Amino acid sequence: MVALVFLALILWAPVEAFNKPIGLILLAVLMVLGTEALRRQAAGEFPDARLAWVF
Numbered sequence: 552m553v554a555l556v557f558l559a560l561i562l563w564a565p566v567e568a569f570n571k572p573i574g575l576i577l578l579a580v581l582m583v584l585g586t587e588a589l590r591r592q593a594a595g596e597f598p599d600a601r602l603a604w605v606f
Contacts, residue, residue: 557579
């Protein structure tokens, strides 16, 4: 899902950073780190939760 949002942002390019390679890389890294941080936080708060539709 995050990848689809990022792809949409690349295609739309709402800010100049999406048109520059270094900006694109930086935003991609920040998006991956933020998504992983949110995943770890949710896993810590809900340790027994599972995605039944995925597994």
